[in-house]
Amino acid sequence: xxxxxxxxxxxxxxxxxxxxxxxxxxxxxxxxxxxxxxxxxxxxxxxxxxxxxxxxxxxxxxxxxxxxxxxxxxxxxxxxxxxxxxxxxxxxxxxxxxxxxxxxxxxxxxxxxxxxxxxxxxxxxxxxxxxxxxxxxxxxxxxxxxxxxxxxxxxxxxxxxxxxxxxxxxxxxxxxxxxxxxxxxxxxxxxxxxxxxxxxxxxxxxxxxxxxxxxxxxxxxxxxxxxxxxxxxxxxxxxxxxxxxxxxxxxxxxxxxxxxxxxxxxxxxxxxxxxxxxxxxxxxx
Amino acid sequence: xxxxxxxxxxxxxxxxxxxxxxxxxxxxxxxxxxxxxxxxxxxxxxxxxxxxxxxxxxxxxxxxxxxxxxxxxxxxxxxxxxxxxxxxxxxxxxxxxxxxxxxxxxxxxxxxxxxxxxxxxxxxxxxxxxxxxxxxxxxxxxxxxxxxxxxxxxxxxxxxxxxxxxxxxxxxxxxxxxxxxxxxxxxxxxxxxxxxxxxxxxxxxxxxxxxxxxxxxxxxxxxxxxxxxxxxxxxxxxxxxxxxxxxxxxxxxxxxxxxxxxxxxxxxxxxxxxxxxxxxxxxxxxxxxxxxxxxxxxxxxxxxxxxxxxxxxxxxxxxxxxxxxxxxxxxxxxxxxxxxxxxxx
Numbered sequence: 001x002x003x004x005x006x007x008x009x010x011x012x013x014x015x016x017x018x019x020x021x022x023x024x025x026x027x028x029x030x031x032x033x034x035x036x037x038x039x040x041x042x043x044x045x046x047x048x049x050x051x052x053x054x055x056x057x058x059x060x061x062x063x064x065x066x067x068x069x070x071x072x073x074x075x076x077x078x079x080x081x082x083x084x085x086x087x088x089x090x091x092x093x094x095x096x097x098x099x100x101x102x103x104x105x106x107x108x109x110x111x112x113x114x115x116x117x118x119x120x121x122x123x124x125x126x127x128x129x130x131x132x133x134x135x136x137x138x139x140x141x142x143x144x145x146x147x148x149x150x151x152x153x154x155x156x157x158x159x160x161x162x163x164x165x166x167x168x169x170x171x172x173x174x175x176x177x178x179x180x181x182x183x184x185x186x187x188x189x190x191x192x193x194x195x196x197x198x199x200x201x202x203x204x205x206x207x208x209x210x211x212x213x214x215x216x217x218x219x220x221x222x223x224x225x226x227x228x229x230x231x232x233x234x235x236x237x238x239x240x241x242x243x244x245x246x247x248x249x250x251x252x253x254x255x256x257x258x259x260x261x262x263x264x265x266x267x268x269x270x271x272x273x274x275x276x277x278x279x280x281x282x283x284x285x
Numbered sequence: 286x287x288x289x290x291x292x293x294x295x296x297x298x299x300x301x302x303x304x305x306x307x308x309x310x311x312x313x314x315x316x317x318x319x320x321x322x323x324x325x326x327x328x329x330x331x332x333x334x335x336x337x338x339x340x341x342x343x344x345x346x347x348x349x350x351x352x353x354x355x356x357x358x359x360x361x362x363x364x365x366x367x368x369x370x371x372x373x374x375x376x377x378x379x380x381x382x383x384x385x386x387x388x389x390x391x392x393x394x395x396x397x398x399x400x401x402x403x404x405x406x407x408x409x410x411x412x413x414x415x416x417x418x419x420x421x422x423x424x425x426x427x428x429x430x431x432x433x434x435x436x437x438x439x440x441x442x443x444x445x446x447x448x449x450x451x452x453x454x455x456x457x458x459x460x461x462x463x464x465x466x467x468x469x470x471x472x473x474x475x476x477x478x479x480x481x482x483x484x485x486x487x488x489x490x491x492x493x494x495x496x497x498x499x500x501x502x503x504x505x506x507x508x509x510x511x512x513x514x515x516x517x518x519x520x521x522x523x524x525x526x527x528x529x530x531x532x533x534x535x536x537x538x539x540x541x542x543x544x545x546x547x548x549x550x551x552x553x554x555x556x557x558x559x560x561x562x563x564x565x566x567x568x569x570x571x572x573x574x575x576x577x578x579x580x581x582x583x584x585x586x587x588x589x590x591x592x593x594x595x596x597x598x599x600x601x602x603x604x605x606x607x608x609x610x611x612x613x614x615x616x617x618x619x620x621x622x623x624x625x626x627x628x629x630x
Contacts, residue, residue, distance in 0.1 A: 098602025105596030224424040
């Protein structure tokens with residue numbers, strides 16, 4: 001029971017790291033980026049290639065996954081995304097689906113369509129017993145990293161100068177520009193950072209979530225649920241939503257395997273009926 | 286895509302009666318049969334005689350066109366971006382398949398039943414899309430689509446699971462016209478359904494009802510102020526679209542005698558969006574033009590790169606959006622405005 005809860009928390013944390021970049025693009029820049037999973041997949045594949053082909057340590061792969069995804073994000077933001085901030089939602093959806101399709105086909109072409117496996121370092125694999133609860137070491141590792149990241153993210157957004165610039169740029173782009181804030185730069189950096197986080201999530205999730213070319217499509221619905229249930233105005237909203245989703249999904253698949261996949265959809269529908277504007281919506285928006 | 290004339294601005298002193306006649310005239314203008322519509326249907330019939338060896342791909346186009354036209358009602362008129370329209374298509378396909386397998390092999394009955402069942406699902410799920418923003422709608426529609434795919438996969442005793450449904454063949458249409466080996470009957474059947482479906486949707490879309498949908502799309506708040514019941518209208522439009530999407534699915538089942546879980550796959554929802562983007566939204570025929578182009582491009586791509594055509598579809602989407610969708614569908618405006626002579630003004 002507690003083990004499931006623990007696994008669920010790890011899964012939820014991972015979802016949060018994967019989706020929080022999307023929260024930023026979606027909530028702050030109002031861009032519906034369905035291709036977010038593609039950045040996560042990029043991070044996952046970076047890890048796979050580095051570990052399996054070049055034998056680089058897993059710990060070095062994580063920052064590398066972050067950097068590569070962030071660079072790809074930055075590149076795409078500067079070349080393509082930035083033209084679409086003002087476009088209609090339909091355009092954004094179509095554009096990002098296009099990106100997803102290209103990412104899937106390209107990955108399939110270069111890496112093959114099979115599931116990718118990574119070998120975790122020995123100190124991270126296996127389970128240990130803590131007060132009778134079986135705890136996967138890797139899951140514990142995931143939870144710690146993600147928790148640290150979540151706290152850091154919250155602090156960056158609320159305490160640093162960059163965070164306040166970002167919030168200003170989001171609240172009113174024109175006034176922020178008038179105050180001398182370089183809004184496009186802020187957006188580009190934020191986008192890159194969000195993509196990097198997704199890449200990190202993809203790298204860490206390769207073990208738990210699995211990794212194959214269809215990754216962006218498979219997890220698109222999860223990201224959307226996290227963001228729309230959690231609301232886009234805070235960090236804590238998506239965080240709790242991701243935890244809830246992770247626990248519900250793991251518990252559902254464990255206890256009622258026959259209808260396990262439907263648990264998240266049921267959750268989604270209930271949420272929608274009870275709180276149509278998200279779990280923690282800031283009133284008036 | 287007619288451009289509304291300047292004179293429609295009702296001057297302050299005109300009486301209500303004059304305004305009413307003017308409005309009636311406007312509606313008439315809007316719904317007038319246009320030149321290209323005639324061309325489309327003539328071409329559809331002509332294709333039967335000119336391209337007898339291409340019946341299968343033409344049938345595919347007709348089915349995709351019906352599917353896309355039904356989505357246009359939701360997307361182009363009501364302005365709801367749906368990522369799960371294939372839920373209705375797939376449901377219709379499965380209903381038609383099951384009906385043919387267990388009960389009646391007569392296609393038109395199957396078509397109607399599939400339409401009704403899909404319409405019911407549309408009615409039920411439409412209450413979910415009323416809530417929230419574009420984002421929540423995306424999530425909901427995508428979720429419904431995925432849920433249907435999951436159901437089809439899990440209920441293997443009914444749907445055949447990953448293997449799909451097979452082992453049935455549709456009977457003669459209305460007990461008179463047998464399906465032949467070359468798909469000629471199938472093509473005429475599909476074009477017939479497409480024609481009737483498009484005409485019904487056209488009637489709906491170019492009525493005051495359709496106009497009110499466009500008003501809701503433009504600004505829900507303002508349309509509520511001029512007493513347009515947004516929720517009711519969206520429910521109706523969504524349900525009607527679901528009915529025709531289900532019928533398109535049923536057509537696919539009946540012409541191929543096979544249902545695979547692929548009918549519920551996500552890429553279908555994306556494909557049909559692409560079809561509408563190519564053809565242009567908001568005038569129904571975009572679905573038909575788009576379906577023709579899309580099927581030809583896809584066919585051509587899958588010959589060149591059987592495995593990686595998805596990449597080019599994605600590239601096409603990105604390029605289309607970057608160029609701007611509006612520029613693409615503008616060509617229709619250059620066609621002769623109307624078919625009949627000028628009789629009003």
